[in-house]
Amino acid sequence: METVFTPWQSLGGGALIGVAATLLMLSLGRVFGATGILSGLLSPGPSQDRLWRLALLLGMVSGPLAVLLLSGQMPAVQVPVSVPMLLIGGLVVGVGVTYGSGCTSGHGVCGLARLSPRSFIAVLTFMITTAGTVYVLRHVIGA
Template sequence: MDTVFTPWQSLAGGALIGLASTLLMLMLGRIMGATGILAGLLSTSPFHDSGWRLAILLGMISGPLAVLAISGQMPLIQVPVSTPMLVVGGFIVGIGVTYSSGCTSGHGVCGVARLSRRSIVATAVFMIATGLTVYAVRHLWGA
């Protein structure tokens, strides 16, 4: 399995995520954590709180359409695992999000920027777990 690293696109994407999360905090005082945004949209939160959540969710979903409009082709997305493995992975991530009180975007982007100790620890745990998982999958199991 090859990893394609695109430094300029990655830098631009990171800058846009940072700008969006900063603007959300400045304008609404909210943290841009994907699972919190989705959970708030699906809960019985007041309607006035749903507009910004829906706008962010639609922005996330419409990203490939923006790429299509700009480049004339849909982005190539390759998922090297089966659908059952995606479901298992999603379930494991859901457990992690629940126990860590947030996801990588909420803790890693917003929490670390606010110097939250809980977010710094959570992000360190995410990164260590990711590194161990990649090592195990690529070097121990030979995928």
């Protein structure tokens, strides 16, 4: 499996996430945690709370449409796993988010910015687990 390093796209995407997280905190006093935003949208609550959550989620998934409008073609996406593996991965992530009290965006972007000790431990756990997974997949299994 080849990994393509895209520093400018990564920098641009990271900057947009940072700006979005900052604007959400400044305007509504809310933390930008993607799974918390989604779960808040799906659970019962005030309608004005649903509106900003829906707008934010639509903004997150509209990136490919923006690329289409700007370039005239959809971005190429390759997913090297089967649909059942994607579903299992989603389930594992959902369990991890539940037990970790948040997702990578919530802990990594917002929690670290607020100097949250819990987020520091969570991000450290994410990074160690990711490094171990990559090592096993690339050097032990050979995928």
